[in-house]
Amino acid sequence: MLWRFGVVLIAVVGLAACERRTEPTPSAAPVVASKAAPETATPSPTLKAVKARGELRCGVNPGLPGFAFQDNRGRWRGFNVAFCRALAAAVLGDASKARMVPLGNEERIAALRSGQVDVLWRNTSWTFSRDAGQGLDMAAISYFDGQGFLVRQTLNLTSAVELSGAKVCVQANATSAQNLDDYFRGRGIAYTAVVLDSGDQARAAYQAERCDAFTADISALAAARSVMNNPADHVILPDVISKEPLGPLVRQDDPAWTDIVRWTLFALILAEEHGVTAKTAKAMTDGSDPEMRRLLGGEGTFGRLLGLDSAWAYRAVTAGGNYGEIFDREIGAGSALKLDRGMNALWSAQKPGLLYAPPMR
Known part of the structure; x- marks a missing residue:
């Protein structure tokens, strides 16, 4: 019985092979041109x-x-x-x-x-x-960009975590106040926010020593420091507490x-x-x-x-x-301001940054 089954199986396989050999070779599929880009834009x-x-x-x-x-x-x-x-x-x-x-x-x-x-x-x-x-x-x-802290050189601080109990000037109607609270509250650090209506008011309050630190985007802190009476008397701490694209x-x-x-x-x-x-x-x-x-x-x-x-x-x-x-x-x-390119350097720079644009094609 097994011998007969084997003969039948061989015959079926052979027939299938013959059928494959007798089929004509399919011609190459036609090349379909990609759809052309529209010649005009959607009206703006x-x-x-x-x-x-x-x-x-x-x-x-x-x-x-x-x-x-x-x-x-x-x-x-x-x-x-x-x-x-x-x-x-x-x-x-x-x-x-x-x-x-x-x-x-x-x-x-x-x-x-x-x-x-x-x-x-x-x-x-x-x-x-x-x-x-x-x-x-x-x-x-x-x-x-990212949010940071500006402090006086005389405080000899090396990190924002050393600002326990400090008064911090921050601008209202911005994400800075929420970032500030998230950073200190998440670390269990006590602080007092001195909230001002504008960046200029926050800078002026900091200069008048109404607060120990001024927090904002690092670019804004560098800008504020550049117009202070003695820019060299102030330092931006290394802490970056948020992402600010x-x-x-x-x-x-x-x-x-x-x-x-x-x-x-x-x-x-x-x-x-x-x-x-x-x-x-x-x-x-x-x-x-x-x-x-x-x-x-x-x-x-x-x-x-x-x-x-x-x-x-x-x-x-x-x-x-x-x-x-x-x-x-x-x-x-x-x-x-003399800001370093840092993250804003090209992706292909010697010291690569995040700056990247899609190709023009």
Whole structure:
């Protein structure tokens, strides 16, 4: 019985093999071309309004040295101001058409949501509640920050945990007060919060010795220290008690405008990564780097995908330089703040940071 079963099995296998040999070899599957990218962007109501009025309205800090402030001639300067001008150059063809609207902490979100400003580019953190609960989007991160503490050198402190029983100046209507309470309460450290309405008031109270320490984003502490009577008498402690991703906030109901703001910032980051500066942008438009030709308008029609022309990124870069040029001039080595790149260095730098932009393709 087993012998018969084996014969049948061999016969079946042999038949199947013959059938496979007699089948024609299938022809290669036809190559299906990938779907072409759309030639035009989804219309942006914000972009339409900006073009109609001929002016970009940027919500900025009323006065934060290095980031947004007015100089002796009344001209707005700073890290965030430079990005606003780059955006105006991209969408309106003229960096001077950016108008800075100074906004305090208590009014900044309402001003953006009501349409008083087109973008909020100031020291405002990306948080869950703002993203999910207030109808806002952070287009991208322009500065990676964290909250710290400024104290007097004479206290000889090495860490914030030594501030037990201290009075700490902090600004109201910001995430700083909650971060401060989370940090000390989580460690069982007693403290007294001296809450002020604005950053300037918190700095003034600290200078008047109404408190032992001043807490805010480290960038804001460096800015505050730079305008004190004796900056060298104050030190920023090494403790970083929070993550504060800062960048341009926009309304959530206009995703096409979000893309424009996001990619204008990414254009400046990519330009630094590829060595494109305000001075070399023109030559690199037709250079050997394909990605930079696409970015700067020398190849392709990528501007159409944003509802802009092909030279949008070229104008953004030449308005005030790439990300690195802006950083060094406004808050880095070439400024009074002299902030280190740190986390804000390019991902590809010798000392890598977190700064990264998607590819231009």
